[in-house]
Amino acid sequence: MAKRDLAKAKLMIEHGANVNHPAPGTESTKPDPGEPVPPGSPLGQGMMPGMLPGMMPEMGMGMPGLNPMMPPGMMGMGMLGESDEVDLESLSVISLVARVGDSDLLKLILEKGADPAREEPDGSTPLHHAAANPEGAVLSQLLKHQPELYTRDDNDQTAVAQAAEGGLIENVRQLEQAGANLNDHIVINAAIRSLNRELVAHLIDSATKPLNENWNRALPELEKIIWPGERGMRMGMNPYGMMAPPPVPPSTEEELGSIRAIATLLLENGLTSANLKTASDVTDLTLEKLNAARRQSEDLDNDGDLIGVDEDGDGFDAYDEKLTGHSDNDPNDRPTQEEVDAAIQTYEREQEK
Incomplete structure (x- = not known):
């Protein structure tokens, strides 16, 4: 699949490849380095547990955070990588296909008996991964099987929160139509981090007015994108237990334009935060002023x-x-x-x- 060789994957599945690999409860099981690899095992062909034929590690499919299906600009502009830092090697076949495959292959493995309710070691389900896939047809295919919408992974995220994290508004709309709850602070904060103004506006339009306590952290979440260094955020663990670099402050006018648009939208709906209370506070969010304040802070620190x-x-x-x-x-x-x-x-x- 790293080479988009879906035909090869399809052929091997049609010839009996196990669509429920690895067996539930054995996801982290790997052969001892000293043990011989069983004849015919995919591990003997340079593959790793959970990988379909054609997903070769040298092509990057095993790289945490790499999604070859994600076109440029579709990962959100805020705290990049929070929901995309997934260890693809740990996923079952169906979750891997849901995350980086297409709807035809997903349909095939479902017809072959893949479990749409499969739970991964991190508590996620195929629906979480389909929600993070920018190809909305994958999510549409999975929703036909009426999966549980409210399952939360180990980071307390539902599938719709995964879609919001990536700024995938069409996936959010699909899940909303299926009955997902958008009035959830985790979904709201994920949408803020995506810096997709259209998505934030959609969540506001869908919410009861005045906005309730689920929106209390919306502007503070935006502040963490504007002033990450000043908040003491350093190298740490990302939500999937891997080392992640600290978030970087806004560096382009395009990004700041999205931030200002979202901040204005939130202020217009009665929300404020410690540093964003008025329209002039938003107007002051320019690269020149932010960089000057950052330099002054660094000079004084030294x-x-x-x-x-x-x-x-x-x-x-x-x-x-x-x-x-x-x-x-x-x-x-x-x-x-x-x-x-x-x-x-x-x-x-x-x-x-």
């Missing part, structure tokens, strides 16, 4: 050695004078204590963003 140093003997140390824009080499150029206090409060507010 100036700890100026604390307590008073070169000009005016009673204010070099750190306070730099913070307020005064010179520590001129005793006649000194701040007032009120200036220092105000500058420190401003700096601390910036650090809380």
Whole structure:
């Protein structure tokens, strides 16, 4: 499938390949390195548990987070990779096909007895993975089997939250029509992270007004995209237990445009947050201003050695004078204590963003 060789996969399934591989409860079972590989085993052909014929690891199908079916621009613009960092090697055949395959192959394995209610080791189901597939026909095919819509994986996400995370509004609409609940804070926050304004607007249109407590974290979630470094977010574990890089702040006007549009939409619907309360707060979200504030914060973070140093003997140390824009080499150029206090409060507010 890495080469889109669906014909080969289809042929082998039609000739009896096990569509329920691996057997439930044995997903993590791998042969001992010292054990001979059984004759005819797919592991002897460079394949790994859960892989269909044609899914060769050297082509990247075993790479966490890589989805060859995902066209550019369809992964959302916010905290990229949260829902796409999936260890494809750990998935059963049906979940793998649901996530990166097409509707014809999914239909075939379902006809051959694949279990549409299969549960993966991480608590996800084929529906979660179909919801994350930008080819909506895959999700449509699976929904014909009336799978459980409210199953939550180990990250407490339902299938519709997976679709929202990827900004896949058509998949969200399909699941909504099937009966999925959109008024869920996890779904809402996932949609915010996708930076898909149309999707956020759809969730608002679908919600009872005024917006309830499920929307309380919407703007703070957006703030985490705008000011990730200042929130102390560093290298850590992603939701699937693998090391993930820290999120990066917005770097393009296109991305900031989406952020401003979503922030405006949320403010218009009565929501506020610590740093986004008015239209002017949104207008101030420009690359120039964000980068300037970030540089100032980094400069001050590196100036700890100026604390307590008073070169000009005016009673204010070099750190306070730099913070307020005064010179520590001129005793006649000194701040007032009120200036220092105000500058420190401003700096601390910036650090809380």
